[in-house]
Amino acid sequence: MDVKEEDILGESVYGHWYYVSKGNVIRHLLKPVAGKSVLDVGAGSGVFSKSLMNHDLVENARCVDTAYEVDEKLESYKGKCIRFVRSVKSADESLVLMIDVLEHVEDDLVVLKYYSDQIPSGGHVLISVPAFNFLWSGHDVFLEHKRRYTLAKLERLVNSAGLEVVKGRYFFGFLFPVVAVIRLIKRALLNAGQLSAKSDLTKSNNFVNFLLIAVHVIELKVLFSVNRIVGLTAFCLAKKP
Template identity: 50%
Template sequence: MDLKEEDILGADIGRHWYYRSKAAALRRLVGPVHPQRILDVGAGSGFFSRRLLASTAAQSALCVDTGYAADRDDSEAGKPVLFRRETGATDCDLVLMMDVLEHVDDDRGLLRHYAGCVPAGAHFLVTVPAFGFLWSGHDVFLEHKRRYTLPALETAMREAGLEVVRAAYYFALVFPLAAAVRLAARGSDRPESSLRRHGAVVNGLLTAACAAELPLFPLNRLAGLSVFALGRKPA
């Protein structure tokens, strides 16, 4: 999760249409998996794992991020949330990598490392920004290395030793507008986040638009602003 975006939204992050919608898509994909113990890599505040703890039967979350000043323990919905700067082997059965791979030079190596930390059968839920032609100052600001197509993310996961269970694009309904804005600004890589705080009306409209695509979201292999992939460590 991008800490710079968390800094921009602050306490409003849980009400922002983008993060609310991404959390809803996350629940949609991992629902059939019924995770019990979450390993949240590059977790930041633990926003996504906290959402799963509050809305599913998951019992604990281990949030790992090299940006933490110190290890600490917390809780969500009465369930433990552990914040750690690093971890070794763990019995977690769901690994979250929410907008993490695009920040590292060796994406396959990072996937392979955490696949070695969890037991066989553990699932991986990975999200990344979509389509290189959408590269902009937003990516520069967030220190991205690349953007992905759906097949490119599937290939990275398979080359790291994971089975791909399902993959899809999300934010399809807002994709045309976002693409138009990014393409209009092409040629300027001035570092600047495109994330903005919005009022209740705009937030509500954009949240509703994203919710409308949720039923067909797992089938969307055409276009969107984000790529979601659910993988599994083979037995």
Template identity: 50%
Template sequence: MDLKESEILGDDIEHHWYYASKAKALMKLLGNTHCNRILDVGAGSGFFSRYLLAHSAAQEAWCVDISYECDSDAMEGNKPVHFRRSIDALDTDTVLLMDVLEHVDDDAALLKAYVDKVPAGSRFVISVPAFQFLWSGHDVFLEHKRRYTLTQLEGVVRNAGLRVRRGHYYFGGVLPLAAMLRLGERLRGPQPPRSQLARHGLLSNCLLGSLCHLELPLARFNRAGGLTVFCLAEK
């Protein structure tokens, strides 16, 4: 996840409708498969790996991000979380790249680099922002290079040597609202780049979270559209 957004939301991040819903979608995508040691690439604050440690049988997380000032260690409950600027190899069963590939010039090369660091059988959960027509100052602020369709992401995953197990869009229920907001931004003309993520009041947070919760059981069948593309793959 992006540290810029983590700084905006602060301690409210785990209750924010967007991140809470995305974490639940991550859990849904992994399903009942065993998860023990997590490698979280481009982890930022480590929100998603910490969520898995708190809500699954996972026992340990390694969070890798070049933005860390130094290596450090922490705990999530009684489970260790290791923050590292880089890592050579890891015996892991689950690799997360949550909103990472859109930040680099060569997405397949970055993904392949981490495929080579983990054993066969490792599962990769990848999320990226969907649809280039939704490009806005939000993407510029977060230093994105591109947005993806589901087909494009699956192509990158295969080019990196992974087997696609499942892919789908998510946040389909809020896609029309986001599209209207970004169309309005274009009609207003050039604006300073800024994140469209913001803290919400209790009512709006509950409404948006409930909309995403209703979508979750059917998300795996959604190859039509949403704000985010998810892919589950295996080495």
């Protein structure tokens, strides 16, 4: 996840519509393949690992992030163990999360292979990335993104890493038209020097937050299963042969 956005939202990240909705998608995709443990790459505070634990989809988690201040720290979360580590040299977890990670690295294939090569055969990797380069704006500049992806590009990357695509879909499709217009306007203003780069994600009042969560619950139920056309985020669930 984007650490800069977590810093902006603070503790409200756990109830913010964006992270709640993304967590709903993650659990939806992983429910058929959930296992005992998860390796959460670029995990930040472990928002999504904790979401999986809350719904009994995993029993323990290892969260890795170079932003951590110490090499290793153990935390008990609702009677379950989370290990926070700065790096990983080997992995036996059957499930890897790479949520909003690959867009931050220079060589996304090298990073994806590094983790996918370590997991056992039959293990799964779930990836999410920001979608469509034409949406590039100060939001991406602020978050230090290197690129955005189409679903086809993400799936080619997955195949190049030696993984098999199980399912690829776009999400946040209902918001796409509005956000696309806003991003294009902001990019023009940024290029003209009339706007500074910053994240588009902000704290929401309770009513707006509730409404957006409800909208995306509906999207998950009625659109997600067939949406390979448009969205703000691309998801890919992959399996190691």
